[in-house]
Amino acid sequence: MFAFDKFVKTRLWGNCKGWLQLARRSGLTQARRHSQSGGVILGSRAWKWKSHLTKSWMSSHNNHVCTSEPKKKFTVCVEGNIASGKTTFLEYFKDYTDTEINMEPVQKWRNVRGHNTLGLMYEDPSRWALTLQTYVQLTMLDRHVAPQTKPVKLMERSILSAKYCFVENLHESGKMPDVEYAVLSEWFDWILKHHNINIDLIVYLKTDPEVVHQRIKTRCRSEETAIPLEYLQALHELHEDWLITKSPKFHVPAPVMVLNANLDFTELKEVYEQRKRDILFGYA
Ligand code: TTP
Numbered sequence: 001m002f003a004f005d006k007f008v009k010t011r012l013w014g015n016c017k018g019w020l021q022l023a024r025r026s027g028l029t030q031a032r033r034h035s036q037s038g039g040v041i042l043g044s045r046a047w048k049w050k051s052h053l054t055k056s057w058m059s060s061h062n063n064h065v066c067t068s069e070p071k072k073k074f075t076v077c078v079e080g081n082i083a084s085g086k087t088t089f090l091e092y093f094k095d096y097t098d099t100e101i102n103m104e105p106v107q108k109w110r111n112v113r114g115h116n117t118l119g120l121m122y123e124d125p126s127r128w129a130l131t132l133q134t135y136v137q138l139t140m141l142d143r144h145v146a147p148q149t150k151p152v153k154l155m156e157r158s159i160l161s162a163k164y165c166f167v168e169n170l171h172e173s174g175k176m177p178d179v180e181y182a183v184l185s186e187w188f189d190w191i192l193k194h195h196n197i198n199i200d201l202i203v204y205l206k207t208d209p210e211v212v213h214q215r216i217k218t219r220c221r222s223e224e225t226a227i228p229l230e231y232l233q234a235l236h237e238l239h240e241d242w243l244i245t246k247s248p249k250f251h252v253p254a255p256v257m258v259l260n261a262n263l264d265f266t267e268l269k270e271v272y273e274q275r276k277r278d279i280l281f282g283y284a
């Protein structure tokens with residue numbers, strides 16, 4: 001018994017030290033880089049970040065007392081307006097061995113058994129927004145609960161931004177009636193209550209609406225050709241309310257790393273390179 005106790009203590013303290021070092025390093029790195037151009041962690045996030053990593057270790061350790069490696073896996077969600085560069089961000093990190101990439105299922109929204117729910121929504125939001133958003137919610141949930149095989153999962157968006165930004169905007173702009181909003185919200189609340197939507201870090205690609213408007217015109221995704229600037233401005237404000245102002249209406253489940261995504265990709269690549277250890281929880 002004594003020998004077993006000693007074994008467990010030695011192994012656990014070994015793991016604990018490693019993770020505390022990572023937490024400490026990460027916290028300090030955040031603090032040091034706090035004011036660098038191209039990317040910031042909000043306010044006094046550095047210390048919260050540090051204790052967050054430590055807590056993450058603690059909760060994973062409770063479930064895996066006798067293993068030699070901590071089992072914690074990390075989920076990073078990349079958020080930002082339409083065409084802010086979320087897919088490009090994931091592509092940048094796709095070749096890291098300890099990282100798995102979870103692209104947004106836009107293709108599924110464009111073809112649900114032959115129906116283009118995304119296209120229908122843009123043609124007639126009042127009629128089809130509920131249809132699209134119900135399906136978006138389902139496909140996002142599917143992505144959140146999919147088994148994770150690598151230490152770090154990078155996801156494009158989350159079930160949260162679909163609700164807090166898109167559904168909220170449709171409702172606020174009068175395109176989604178109260179009853180539809182209520183039913184979607186019931187579903188959303190039920191999902192959060194009964195499923196573990198684990199998010200450890202949100203990377204917010206912050207852009208100006210004018211910049212993404214221009215990018216949307218250039219990339220020519222057929223459904224999006226008529227998106228007006230006002231729509232992007234409304235979505236921008238909701239992203240800001242959620243991730244920057246932290247309106248009590250919404251839930252922010254993890255620290256937020258804010259990156260200036262108005263930069264062009266060549267400049268952004270440099271920022272991603274500088275921040276990769278923080279983004280990938282040391283797995284870079
Ligand atoms: P985004 O989720 O913003 O993805 P994107 O590929 O356009 O962004 P990026 O260039 O940064 O990779 O939007 C995809 C499309 O789906 C866009 O037309 C907006 C629409 N959409 C909704 O209508 N409702 C939703 O809930 C979501 C998540 C997207």
Ligand code: MG
Pocket residue numbers: 086087088104156
């Ligand atoms: Mg994308």
